[in-house]
Amino acid sequence: MATVIGGYFTSHVPGIGHAIARGLKQDAYWKPFFDGLLPVQRWLADKKPDVAVVFYNDHGLNFFLDKMPTFAVGAAATYRNADEGWGLPVQNSFDGHQALSWHLIESLVNDEFDITTCQEMLVDHAVVVPFQLAYPDASHWPVKIVPIAINTVQHPLPSAKRCLALGRAVGKALASWGGDEKIVVMGTGGLSHQLEGGRAGFINKDYDQFCLDHLGPDPDALTKHSALDIVELAGSQGIEIVNWIAARGALGSGALVQKTRNYHIPISNTAAATLVLEPAA
Amino acid sequence: MATVIGGYFTSHVPGIGHAIARGLKQDAYWKPFFDGLLPVQRWLADKKPDVAVVFYNDHGLNFFLDKMPTFAVGAAATYRNADEGWGLPVQNSFDGHQALSWHLIESLVNDEFDITTCQEMLVDHAVVVPFQLAYPDASHWPVKIVPIAINTVQHPLPSAKRCLALGRAVGKALASWGGDEKIVVMGTGGLSHQLEGGRAGFINKDYDQFCLDHLGPDPDALTKHSALDIVELAGSQGIEIVNWIAARGALGSGALVQKTRNYHIPISNTAAATLVLEPAA
Amino acid sequence: MALATSPSPRRVIPGTPVYDGQAAMKGYALNAMCYSFNSQDNREAYRADPDAYCERFHLTPEQREACKSLNVMAMLNAGGNVYYLAKLAGIYHLNVQDIGAQQTGMSLEAFKAMLLAQGAN
Amino acid sequence: MALATSPSPRRVIPGTPVYDGQAAMKGYALNAMCYSFNSQDNREAYRADPDAYCERFHLTPEQREACKSLNVMAMLNAGGNVYYLAKLAGIYHLNVQDIGAQQTGMSLEAFKAMLLAQGAN
Ligand SMILES: [Fe+3]
Ligand SMILES: [Fe+3]
Numbered sequence: 120m121a122t123v124i125g126g127y128f129t130s131h132v133p134g135i136g137h138a139i140a141r142g143l144k145q146d147a148y149w150k151p152f153f154d155g156l157l158p159v160q161r162w163l164a165d166k167k168p169d170v171a172v173v174f175y176n177d178h179g180l181n182f183f184l185d186k187m188p189t190f191a192v193g194a195a196a197t198y199r200n201a202d203e204g205w206g207l208p209v210q211n212s213f214d215g216h217q218a219l220s221w222h223l224i225e226s227l228v229n230d231e232f233d234i235t236t237c238q239e240m241l242v243d244h245a246v247v248v249p250f251q252l253a254y255p256d257a258s259h260w261p262v263k264i265v266p267i268a269i270n271t272v273q274h275p276l277p278s279a280k281r282c283l284a285l286g287r288a289v290g291k292a293l294a295s296w297g298g299d300e301k302i303v304v305m306g307t308g309g310l311s312h313q314l315e316g317g318r319a320g321f322i323n324k325d326y327d328q329f330c331l332d333h334l335g336p337d338p339d340a341l342t343k344h345s346a347l348d349i350v351e352l353a354g355s356q357g358i359e360i361v362n363w364i365a366a367r368g369a370l371g372s373g374a375l376v377q378k379t380r381n382y383h384i385p386i387s388n389t390a391a392a393t394l395v396l397e398p399a400a
Numbered sequence: 401m402a403t404v405i406g407g408y409f410t411s412h413v414p415g416i417g418h419a420i421a422r423g424l425k426q427d428a429y430w431k432p433f434f435d436g437l438l439p440v441q442r443w444l445a446d447k448k449p450d451v452a453v454v455f456y457n458d459h460g461l462n463f464f465l466d467k468m469p470t471f472a473v474g475a476a477a478t479y480r481n482a483d484e485g486w487g488l489p490v491q492n493s494f495d496g497h498q499a500l501s502w503h504l505i506e507s508l509v510n511d512e513f514d515i516t517t518c519q520e521m522l523v524d525h526a527v528v529v530p531f532q533l534a535y536p537d538a539s540h541w542p543v544k545i546v547p548i549a550i551n552t553v554q555h556p557l558p559s560a561k562r563c564l565a566l567g568r569a570v571g572k573a574l575a576s577w578g579g580d581e582k583i584v585v586m587g588t589g590g591l592s593h594q595l596e597g598g599r600a601g602f603i604n605k606d607y608d609q610f611c612l613d614h615l616g617p618d619p620d621a622l623t624k625h626s627a628l629d630i631v632e633l634a635g636s637q638g639i640e641i642v643n644w645i646a647a648r649g650a651l652g653s654g655a656l657v658q659k660t661r662n663y664h665i666p667i668s669n670t671a672a673a674t675l676v677l678e679p680a681a
Numbered sequence: 682m683a684l685a686t687s688p689s690p691r692r693v694i695p696g697t698p699v700y701d702g703q704a705a706m707k708g709y710a711l712n713a714m715c716y717s718f719n720s721q722d723n724r725e726a727y728r729a730d731p732d733a734y735c736e737r738f739h740l741t742p743e744q745r746e747a748c749k750s751l752n753v754m755a756m757l758n759a760g761g762n763v764y765y766l767a768k769l770a771g772i773y774h775l776n777v778q779d780i781g782a783q784q785t786g787m788s789l790e791a792f793k794a795m796l797l798a799q800g801a802n
Numbered sequence: 803m804a805l806a807t808s809p810s811p812r813r814v815i816p817g818t819p820v821y822d823g824q825a826a827m828k829g830y831a832l833n834a835m836c837y838s839f840n841s842q843d844n845r846e847a848y849r850a851d852p853d854a855y856c857e858r859f860h861l862t863p864e865q866r867e868a869c870k871s872l873n874v875m876a877m878l879n880a881g882g883n884v885y886y887l888a889k890l891a892g893i894y895h896l897n898v899q900d901i902g903a904q905q906t907g908m909s910l911e912a913f914k915a916m917l918l919a920q921g922a923n
Contacts, residue, residue, distance in 0.1 A: 134897070179885040183837045184830060185520035186467050189509065194702060196709075204839045204889035205897075221702025225689070228470065228556040231565075233514040236554060238709055239466035272885045273517060274822040275509040284512075315874070315884040318817030319902040320913060322920045351815045355884075384921030388898045415776070460764040464716045465709060475823060485718045485768035486776075502823025506810065519830055553764045555701040596753070596763040599696030600781040601792060603799045632694045636763075665800030669777045 121296045124166040124303050125378070125397035126370050127159055128334075128363050129252060131175065131245040131307040134387035136207045139251055155381025155393040156252045162378055162395055163253055168303035170216050171262045172223075172289060172369060173246055174362040175307045176271040178203065180243040187273045188235035190285055192227065193266040194220040198242045210247045216263040219296060223265060226292035232285055242266055245362075249307045252393075262303070269365060271308075271358050279349060280342040282361040286368020293369065306366030308359025310382075312389035315355060322390045326352045330360055331382060335375045335396045338367045356389075367396070374399040402577045405447040405584050406659070406678035407651050408440055409615075409644050410533060412456065412526040412588040415668035417488045420532055436662025436674040437533045443659055443676055444534055449584035451497050452543045453504075453570060453650060454527055455643040456588045457552040459484065461524040468554045469516035471566055473508065474547040475501040479523045491528045497544040500577060504546060507573035513566055523547055526643075530588045533674075543584070550646060552589075552639050560630060561623040563642040567649020574650065587647025589640025591663075593670035596636060603671045607633040611641055612663060616656045616677045619648045637670075648677070655680040700762050708760020711748075714738035715765035724772050753780045821883050829881020832869075835859035836886035845893050874901045 135152075138144065144153040180203050182188065198213040227234050246266055254261060267289070270276055277285075293302060310327040313319055333340040341364050349358050378395040385391070416433070419425065425434040461484050463469065479494040508515050527547055535542060548570070551557055558566075574583060591608040594600055614621040622645050630639050659676040666672070691703065698704065714735065717723045727734040735745045747755035751773060756766050770780055782792035812824065819825065835856065838844045848855040856866045868876035872894060877887050891901055903913035 179837055179883075179889065180840060182467075184517075184826065184833055184883070186463075186469070186472070186516055186518055188467070188469060188516040189514040191467070194705070196706075202840055202842060203892075204845065205892040217702070217706050221706070224702065225556050228558060231559075231562050233470040233558065233562070233566075235467055235469040235516050236465075237467055238705060272821070272883060273826060274820055275506050277509060277514065278512075281512050281514070285514075313818065314888070314898050314902065315878055316817050316819045316905060317875075319905045320917055321817075322917070324920070347813050347815065347820065350818060350820065355818055355820070385917040388902055388917060390920075460716055460762075460768065461719060465705065465712055465762070475826070477827075483719055483721060484771075485724060486771040498823070498827050502827075505823065519826060553700070553762060554705060555699055594697065595767070595777050595781065596757055597696045597698045597784060598754075600784045601796055602696075603796070605799070628692050628694065628699065631697060631699065636697055636699070666796040669781055669796060671799075 121293060121298050121300045121302055123293055123370060123398070124168050124301050125395060126304045126306065126366050127163070127249070127253065128306045128366060128392070128394040129156070129249045130309060130386065130389055130391040130393070131248040132387045132389050132391065133205060133207060133244045133248070135248050136244055136251065140208050151383045152381070152386050152391050155383065158379035159253055159393060159395055160255065163303070166303070167301060168262055169300040170219060170265065170302045171305050172265045172267065172293070172302060173305045173307065174267050174269060174286065174365040175245040176359055176362060177268045178243050178245060179272065181241040182268070182272070184273060187270055188268070189270050189277050190232060191235040191237050191268040192220065192224055193237050193240045194224060195238055195240050198240055198264060198266060200243070200247050201241045203243055207244060210251065211259055213242065213260050214263045216265055219298065220265050222296055223289060223292045226295065227288055230288045230291070232288055240266065245307050249305060267365070269361055271356070271361070276346040276358060277361065278342070278346050279344060279361055279364050282365040283338055283342050283368045286365035290369040290371045294371070304366045304369045306363035308362045309353065309357055310360060310390045310392045311353040311357040313354030313356055314388060318354070320388055321354045322384055323353055323357070324384065324390065327382065327390050327392065330363070331380060331392060331394060334363060334367050334394070335377055338364060370396060370398070402574060402579050402581045402583055404574055404651060404679070405449050405582050406676060407585045407587065407647050408444070408530070408534065409587045409647060409673070409675040410530045411590060411667065411670055411672040411674070412529040413668045413670050413672065414486060414488060414525045414529070416529050417525055417532065421489050432664045433662070433667050433672050436664065439660035440534055440674060440676055441536065444584070447584070448582065449543055450581040451500060451546065451583045452586050453546045453548065453574070453583060454586040454588065455548050455550060455567065455646040456526040457640055457643060458549045459524050459526060460553065462522040463549070463553070465554060468551055469549070470551050470558050471513060472516040472518050472549040473501065473505050474518050474521045475505060476519055476521050479521055479545060479547060481524070481528050482522045484524055488525060491532065492540055494523065494541050495544045497546055500579065501546050503577055504570060504573045507576065508569055511569045513569055521547065526588050530586060548646070550642055552637070552642070557627040557639060558642065559623070559627050560625060560642055560645050563646040564619055564623050564649045567646035571650040571652045575652070585647045585650045587644035589643045590634070590638055591641060591671045591673045592634040592638040594635030594637055595669060599635070601669055602635045603665055604634055604638070605665065605671065608663065608671050608673065611644070612661060612673060612675060615644060615648050615675070616658055619645060651677060651679070698757050704760055704762070706760070708762060710739050710741065711744040711756065711759060711761050712765040714740060715761070715769045718768035718772060728772060751775070753784050819878050825881055825883070829883060831860050831862065832865040832877065832880060832882050833886040835861060836882070836890045839889035839893060849893060872896070874905050
């Protein structure tokens with residue numbers, strides 16, 4: 120039977136990709152963030168997952184407003200990274216795990232999630248950066264992926280409650296999967312930040328700490344806020360916390376242990392965080 | 401307050417478009433089907449709706465397997481018809497009703513339907529043919545539309561139960577809409593037919609009659625079958641009945657009167673049907 | 682890592698290909714080619730040189746052979762989805778009755794008569 | 803037919819444009835243009851002749867003016883969505899701190915200091 124080794128959560132700020140490209144990890148500005156990834160790297164090297172189910176949001180690379188899904192599930196053989204317009208070096212492609220993708224899709228539709236299936240899908244920095252952070256020396260990605268994109272671009276956005284339910288349904292599907300893979304669940308983005316409007320640069324440490332404190336032991340606490348509540352509390356891109364919430368749901372209802380946690384302000388315009396949650400032994 | 405005048409349901413076989421283009425309405429093969437539309441034309445001329453909410457399925461014009469939504473809701477200013485590859489004359493574009501589209505979208509996402517929003521969308525024969533049938537002499541379409549596409553192309557398909565729930569949620573949203581439009585709800589496609597495989601040409605009169613009998617008074621009766629049950633009962637394209645089921649849901653829970661009903665075998669490979677349901681006075 | 686499969690068995694409906702993930706994994710290239718036939722220019726390019734056009738979309742040999750022979754059952758077996766395949770059939774002015782006859786092994790007249798007969802009883 | 807509106811009032815979050823349907827109805831052309839900037843060729847075509855490029859995407863005069871002046875707040879008011887606008891900003895090597903400073907009326911140094919200060923307390 121497949122095993123879910125735990126959840127890896129991290130910010131995915133494009134600036135991180137630039138910092139890696141420029142060799143700035145030891146720079147005073149970046150070091151407090153990059154150092155927070157060292158325990159993640161050790162954890163993954165120890166656990167050696169075969170597959171990653173990645174909850175993230177697309178930033179206008181794969182989806183445009185002509186067809187904007189609330190939830191999109193990848194079912195491709197390969198996922199290419201591509202030019203997003205900002206000079207980020209294009210990273211290696213990912214192998215998909217199509218059989219697992221279709222198993223998740225069958226289970227999700229059966230559970231009344233109205234997903235969009237994507238048999239071809241470009242993945243942006245929100246997928247790539249967390250892997251660059253997790254596997255800094257990889258010449259190719261050592262895991263296959265199933266990417267799951269949540270709409271954070273065009274309101275109305277799905278509620279935190281609905282995203283947690285999606286994640287739980289994914290967790291249920293993983294539990295019924297017949298393979299023997301080791302699976303890591305990932306949630307990328309956040310924490311609080313806002314790029315546009317008069318409140319650009321907004322950060323909310325209190326709300327971020329509330330999220331980091333409750334995500335493991337009491338994720339339902341994060342669903343008392345509507346999507347617009349979260350936009351107000353965390354900034355308009357801070358809504359990316361829904362990716363973390365969905366990923367948390369996929370870890371199921373068993374007790375979790377916090378393996379590592381890091382929080383640092385600022386990376387670019389963002390309160391950056393890293394977290395690993397593992398099923399209690 | 402907006403009024404829902406009722407529901408207009410019809411088959412959308414491409415061959416109907418060819419027959420219209422060739423002037424074959426009075427031909428013995430076609431006449432039993434086209435005659436069934438005369439009461440619909442009179443009903444619409446009498447009721448004069450301003451807007452149509454159209455449940456249909458795309459046949460590979462607007463959606464490909466790279467991004468295949470379970471439910472897609474149009475939010476465009478204009479919907480163009482286009483070449484589908486079979487020589488059907490391209491019909492006039494439709495005006496959208498964007499404000500109503502966004503009201504429906506807000507309400508549906510709030511009710512936990514994970515729709516895909518489409519701010520640009522081509523509409524195929526499944527939208528166009530029913531309007532050609534309803535308004536045969538129109539030099540332009542006399543209604544604005546909100547198209548809602550349901551996946552019938554890539555399994556897993558949404559269940560009849562989920563489609564009825566979608567329709568009911570649309571009906572709830574229409575009831576809370578502040579405009580004073582007269583709205584007709586449309587469901588297009590079906591009834592039983594199958595194009596591919598050794599069972600091509602399959603038709604099931606008993607199941608079709610069951611659907612026509614129960615759609616108005618007891619739509620939940622149609623949801624006891626799973627999507628694959630319906631494929632078995634109605635043929636692989638007979639699953640288009642889910643468009644009718646969703647449209648029925650949007651008519652709400654009040655009693656309905658059957659204004660007209662027609663059933664004819666065959667049109668092309670299809671058991672063709674036409675139905676109008678109106679709220680009881 | 683074992684070859685993992687979904688625990689739920691695939692439902693079989695006689696004579697009825699269900700276009701699920703298992704089918705989709707085989708057919709993407711073929712369906713992508715057929716989707717391109719919404720454009721008149723692409724249909725003409727295919728007619729002018731089917732081999733070159735199939736090459737452009739990286740069709741498998743099985744898919745090319747199925748297209749070449751206009752064998753709908755072979756196209757379905759090669760992962761084709763009927764919604765897209767219909768556009769390829771359209772290039773050759775094959776309608777749904779032509780392909781129905783071909784798939785059932787009936788003559789066109791017999792297939793049409795079978796449809797009419799279902800209305801009579 | 804009256805000008806119909808949704809019964810639910812629009813939530814206002816100070817300093818925070820919410821990209822809802824009302825915004826989307828204004829911005830499609832502008833966002834479509836910005837989405838095209840995922841391609842290097844398109845970015846170069848824009849740089850070479852912004853007016854011609856805006857014309858190709860049927861931008862409104864308000865949208866053209868906002869783009870020309872590189873005024874992010876004006877782009878947002880013209881229906882721009884920040885996820886796509888960021889790609890236009892990228893053409894001019896404006897990062898999120900540059901546009902943060904511009905929108906808040908701060909100098910770049912002051913904006914960066916404001917961000918650092920939030921980590922300190
Ligand atoms: Fe992001
Ligand atoms: Fe159809």
